[in-house]
Amino acid sequence: xxxxxxxxxxxxxxxxxxxxxxxxxxxVIPSPLPGVKPGIANIxxxxxxxxxxxxxAAWVSILRVFASSLLLGQFMSPTFALSLSGAxxxxxTLWAAQHLPKRYFSAITLSILAAFAHIAGQLIVVRxxxxxxxxxxxxxxxxxxxxxxxxxxxxxITAKLLYNKTQLLESDKTEHGST
Amino acid sequence: MLSLLRSPKPxxxxxxxxxxLTIIFSVMLTAYLFQTLWSHEHASKVQIRIGxxxxxxxxxxxQRDIKVHGAIGDAVIxxxxxxxxxxxxxxxxQYCVHQGWLTRSGQAAICLPNQISLELIGEQxxxxxxxY
Amino acid sequence: xxxxxxxxIAIAIFAMAIAGISALxxxxxxxxxxYVFGTLVDISIYGEPEERAxxxxxxxxxxxxxxxxxxxxxxxxxxxxPSELGTLNTAFANGNKPINISPQxxxxxxxxxxxxxxxxxxxxxxxxxxxxxWGFQRDEFTAVNIDDTKIQALVKANPRMTDIVVKDNTAYSxxxxxxxxxxxxxxxxxxxxxxxxxxxQQVKNALVNIGGNIxxxxxxxxxxxxxxxxxxxxxxxxxxxxxxxxxxxxxSGDYQRYFTLNGKRYCHIIDPNSGYPVQxxxxxxxxxxxxxxxxxxxxxxxxxxxxTVAEDKARTAAMLGIQYFMxxxxxxxxxxxxxxxxxxxxxDPEVKKNSHVKLVTLP
Numbered sequence: 215x216x217x218x219x220x221x222x223x224x225x226x227x228x229x230x231x232x233x234x235x236x237x238x239x240x241x242v243i244p245s246p247l248p249g250v251k252p253g254i255a256n257i258x259x260x261x262x263x264x265x266x267x268x269x270x271a272a273w274v275s276i277l278r279v280f281a282s283s284l285l286l287g288q289f290m291s292p293t294f295a296l297s298l299s300g301a302x303x304x305x306x307t308l309w310a311a312q313h314l315p316k317r318y319f320s321a322i323t324l325s326i327l328a329a330f331a332h333i334a335g336q337l338i339v340v341r342x343x344x345x346x347x348x349x350x351x352x353x354x355x356x357x358x359x360x361x362x363x364x365x366x367x368x369x370x371i372t373a374k375l376l377y378n379k380t381q382l383l384e385s386d387k388t389e390h391g392s393t
Numbered sequence: 394m395l396s397l398l399r400s401p402k403p404x405x406x407x408x409x410x411x412x413x414l415t416i417i418f419s420v421m422l423t424a425y426l427f428q429t430l431w432s433h434e435h436a437s438k439v440q441i442r443i444g445x446x447x448x449x450x451x452x453x454x455x456q457r458d459i460k461v462h463g464a465i466g467d468a469v470i471x472x473x474x475x476x477x478x479x480x481x482x483x484x485x486x487q488y489c490v491h492q493g494w495l496t497r498s499g500q501a502a503i504c505l506p507n508q509i510s511l512e513l514i515g516e517q518x519x520x521x522x523x524x525y
Numbered sequence: 526x527x528x529x530x531x532x533x534i535a536i537a538i539f540a541m542a543i544a545g546i547s548a549l550x551x552x553x554x555x556x557x558x559x560y561v562f563g564t565l566v567d568i569s570i571y572g573e574p575e576e577r578a579x580x581x582x583x584x585x586x587x588x589x590x591x592x593x594x595x596x597x598x599x600x601x602x603x604x605x606x607p608s609e610l611g612t613l614n615t616a617f618a619n620g621n622k623p624i625n626i627s628p629q630x631x632x633x634x635x636x637x638x639x640x641x642x643x644x645x646x647x648x649x650x651x652x653x654x655x656x657x658x659w660g661f662q663r664d665e666f667t668a669v670n671i672d673d674t675k676i677q678a679l680v681k682a683n684p685r686m687t688d689i690v691v692k693d694n695t696a697y698s699x700x701x702x703x704x705x706x707x708x709x710x711x712x713x714x715x716x717x718x719x720x721x722x723x724x725x726q727q728v729k730n731a732l733v734n735i736g737g738n739i740x741x742x743x744x745x746x747x748x749x750x751x752x753x754x755x756x757x758x759x760x761x762x763x764x765x766x767x768x769x770x771x772x773x774x775x776x777s778g779d780y781q782r783y784f785t786l787n788g789k790r791y792c793h794i795i796d797p798n799s800g801y802p803v804q805x806x807x808x809x810x811x812x813x814x815x816x817x818x819x820x821x822x823x824x825x826x827x828x829x830x831x832x833t834v835a836e837d838k839a840r841t842a843a844m845l846g847i848q849y850f851m852x853x854x855x856x857x858x859x860x861x862x863x864x865x866x867x868x869x870x871x872x873d874p875e876v877k878k879n880s881h882v883k884l885v886t887l888p
Contacts, residue, residue, distance in 0.1 A: 319409060320409045322409075370407065
């Protein structure tokens with residue numbers, strides 16, 4: 215039996231694979247506090263959103279969360295829950311924010327907003343389930359700073375990738391045949 | 394796509410006015426979070442001990458009366474606007490009630506006969522133990 | 526791959542910040558608070574695994590409870606048996622037949638007598654009857670009717686520690702009016718015993734607080750143990766200081782055990798010469814450098830200084846060999862010895878503002 219795949223499926227698979235790879239690389243870097251990571255895989259999500267559409271970005275993001283957790287042996291673990299909750303809230307925010315006028319708001323804004331939404335999603339899971347204690351509030355300012363910092367950097371990277379059209383668009387066209 | 398790995402150092406030339414607004418707003422939000430959640434001035438909680446056990450720790454940012462049962466009877470502990478005090482106690486001399494409001498981290502009030510102690514805890518106590 | 530260094534640097538900065546915060550959370554500090562010895566006891570042990578620290582602390586608390594039972598100055602209403610001290614007091618009252626006492630109590634009596642003599646009788650644990658007539662030999666204090674005649678009679682009876690003869694673990698008194706109340710000695714003694722026990726158990730760092738009297742062992746991690754000194758009239762610390770290894774601090778105050786009558790405060794520190802509670806002083810704090818009976822001195826030495834009048838306090842301190850002391854009088858004026866002033870950090874905003882702190886050099 216063969217499943218019929220479309221060009222979109224190929225694209226999603228390729229992008230998701232790339233996002234997973236980035237996630238893996240980042241997983242190897244030790245972080246003293248779970249949750250404080252540069253989140254470079256999110257660059258892929260954002261890039262995909264702005265280059266293609268929300269549906270594709272959502273697929274890439276969710277696939278990345280599931281596949282990464284399976285590969286890291288964290289499926290159904292608290293880490294998975296954190297990853298998923300962060301991704302879901304972040305996607306929701308992107309879905310709303312993507313309609314912001316492109317004249318004033320670039321990928322940078324989206325990245326920062328998504329980053330804050332991401333940590334919010336994670337902190338909710340932490341507070342309600344993992345560490346139901348008021349002392350969690352001490353972590354919030356740290357996470358917020360990380361979200362701001364890495365959100366900005368990831369956004370700048372994404373913007374650079376998107377808006378320096380030349381090489382990338384060409385290579386994409388030849389790879390996929392169409393946009 | 395692999396060209397992403399060869400991404401050059403990001404520059405700010407892509408920043409639009411909305412982006413700056415986002416950044417400013419985010420910085421303000423983060424600063425606000427540090428302010429409220431990491432406040433150093435006031436103690437954030439009161440720890441109530443009965444006998445040698447910690448009974449509970451309550452946030453000071455509320456208005457409530459807590460009834461606790463000690464060695465000789467029930468006492469009432471009153472929390473209001475970041476301060477706490479014994480408002481009622483079954484002890485004879487009422488020293489604990491006369492201690493008045495506790496407001497800063499490290500301050501404590503004890504009812505010896507009833508074996509109840511209140512202590513304000515913040516992130517850092519100014520000293521390890523109190524000589525009295 | 527020039528984007529990596531930025532992330533790495535950022536990670537490094539965050540790692541340091543978070544390591545700092547996690548360090549705060551993961552201290553190997555064991556702390557327990559308990560109502561023993563008729564008062565609040567606080568024990569902190571640093572650098573021991575929790576189970577061991579718990580065991581050690583429990584043993585110390587148990588020892589305190591035993592000491593308390595042994596030295597109780599009045600029969601607790603709940604138990605039927607008097608304490609060893611109570612039995613001794615009864616024997617004293619009934620005549621001068623020697624009775625057996627434990628070697629520990631014998632040592633205590635000899636030591637207390639020595640200190641009493643050194644303080645020219647100002648530290649006088651033999652005035653139990655006076656203490657009791659002021660109503661301070663109870664768990665809670667109410668105003669008592671002041672019977673001056675009775676008080677004068679008790680003063681005239683002149684019970685002194687030197688009336689007690691201790692020999693071969695027996696004791697008797699030549700004066701039937703002697704009633705021992707080791708309240709101003711027992712806490713200090715317990716502190717010394719606790720410190721000795723912990724040291725024998727190879728504990729390097731601990732802080733023991735019995736009813737306000739504190740002795741320090743080692744440090745709190747990388748920093749010395751820090752101790753606050755209670756403000757006599759506010760639920761806050763008036764000053765703080767570091768307590769290094771072996772140092773002890775004690776305060777006698779009029780704000781813990783007292784009653785008010787007709788607007789006047791009567792505290793539990795009684796002048797043996799007048800028979801009346803001291804009213805000119807709010808608190809006296811003494812700091813004792815490391816020595817064998819640092820705990821005892823931290824308890825005992827503050828009383829004579831508390832009792833003497835303002836002009837004589839410095840002289841009394843010198844007489845007892847106390848170099849570090851602070852006096853807060855009834856008007857809240859503060860007098861500190863130079864040596865102690867250098868160690869104190871003032872916490873009270875009023876004191877910091879007015880600086881009405883007088884420094885004294887010892888004669």
